[in-house]
Amino acid sequence: MQDIWKTSDSANLLKLYSYRIMLVRKPMSYALDKLVEFAQDLDNGDIELCEKHYYELYSHLVTNGCRRISGNLICDLVFHALLLVPHDFAVMASKGKTDDAVIMAMKNDLFCLQQLSTLDTAAIQNMAKEKLVELRSKVRQHKDHTAALSAAAWSGAQMNLAHMQRDDQNSARVFPRMLDYNWPSFDYGEAEFRDEYSADEALGEMYNRLIASEDWTQLTDDLYSFFNQYGYGFMLRSYSLRMKPDGTLVPLKLTSSPHEPRVDTDFSLALDNVISFMRQKPHMHMFICGLHGSGKTEFALKVASELPELRLILIPCGALDNPAHKLDSLMGELSNMPLRFMVLLENPSRELCASVIPCTVPKNVLLCATGEIADHINAFPMCIEMRELSDDELQLEVELRLDELNCTAEPDVIEDACKEAIEISGKAFVSTIDRAVSIVLWKIM
Known part of the structure; x- marks a missing residue:
């Protein structure tokens, strides 16, 4: 337990630090409100309500989706709000700009967050x-009823027994049994990576600096450099x-790694x-055309x-309402980032392609579109056509895939499987390879 929480003023400190957070407040708002309510319950002497708000806070910390990284639920929320959620300081730093007011606010937040x-x-x-x-020290120590009645009889006064009983009941209420056991702990394990993020190397360094630092406000420049780079x-x-x-935007989860089309020279x-795009040299936006199932x-x-x-961002245009507006919003957000992106437009409409003005695309964005017909590609100077595979090429691809799976099959089995796959698909495209491999595996099992 930290020394600041051992003082008689700890409840007021809890409210003070919760009130003062500014830039990173949004993702922490519910938890901060519960901490303030807990402190107010203490001021009011309502221990039962204190426990209620603690459990509401605990439930939120367990279910809020914050990354489990530090071994402590409160610390996880702090790291999440500071490093993984957009806020004004992060956006400012990613643009390479400086705003003294934002920097001062960030230092304030860092102090309170620590x-x-x-x-x-x-x-x-x-x-x-x-x-x-x-509360116990303030409870009136009642005389026992016999002594009280004797004193009343001697003085000729009347004793209000109902009032005495109510006082006794009120005295008992401030000794709830709920504090006789330990509340569920914020601590849940060791500080370690339990999942994988793309920026884990840099994030790990920031986590370690925050954990080791005695004054987070001294890490303002480090935090700026982190957002500016990543x-x-x-x-x-x-x-x-x-x-x-x-x-x-959500992570794109692939069930398997995409295969390189070994027989297609357009890949290189x-x-x-x-x-060339990554090296900031002359490059062209790309359009990949081909029939359904050709592997675009x-x-x-x-x-x-x-x-x-x-970084790749896949946009399934057919599933979006008003995709042009969403694309414009995305471009505005990506333009603030120090990273470089390929935005993959899957089957965009002619209207959407026509709305793309190359000179307005951020310099850190490369557009790539897929479609069946390449007759609306003014914004995409490089056109790559996914052609049909020959029988020999299809069989070669199937053999190579089987080698990757450490499986072998007779040539005639592979040939028959390829023919069956073509009959099902109608064409010999990239998708036909996987189907043929599945047929071979079924035959040799």
Whole structure:
């Protein structure tokens, strides 16, 4: 338990630090409100309500989705609000700008956050127990009824027994049994990575600096450099993201790694173009055309996966309402980031493609679109066509995939599987390879 929470003024400090947080307040608002309510309950002497608000706070900390990293639920919330949620200081730093007012506000928040990060269950429950001691000392010590009645009879006064009983009941109410056991602890384990984020190396360094520092306000410049180099929010979590119908971005989870089309020479052309983009050299926005199932999206995903510093954002345009507006909003947000992005538009409409003005696309964004017909690609000078595979190419791809799975099959089995896959698909495209592999595996099992 930290010394600041052992003082007689700890409840007031709890309110003070909760009130003073400014820039990172939004993701912490519910928890801060509960801490303030807890402190007010203490002031009012309502220990039962203290426990209620503690459990509401605890439930929120367990279910709020904050990353489990520090081993303490309160500290996890602090790290989440400070490092993983966009706020004015993070946006300012990512743009490379400075605003003295924002910097001062950030230092204020850092001071308050450091104090709150040291809060633990023992400290909170101890506040309630100390309040009980105070309440006990104020309870009137009643004489026993016999002595009271004797004194009343001697003096000729009347004794109000009902009033005495009410006082006894009120005295008992300030000694609730709820403090006879320990409340569930904020501590849940060791400080360690329990999942994987794309910026974990940099995040780990910031976590360690915060944990080791005796004065978080001295880390303001370090925090600025972190956001300036790595961006903020969702970009710290995943290399690949997908836009949901409401426009929010979530991690793009791939069930398997995309395969490089070994027989397609256009792959190297596309990769060279993206490398030029990453090096801030002349490059072109790309359009990948081909029939359904020809592997357009997998082609783009494989190109992006070759460059770890590149962030990919997949936009399934057909699933979005007003995709042009959402694309404009996304471009505005990405322009504030220090990272470089490939925005993959999956099957965009002609109207959406026509609305893309190349000179307005942020310099750190490379557009890549997929579609069946390449007749609306003015904004996409590089066109890559996903052609149909020959029988020999299809069989070669199937053999290579089987080698990756440490499986072998007779040539005639592979040939028959390829024919069956083509009959099902209608064409020999990239998607046909996976189907043929599945047929081979079924035959040899």
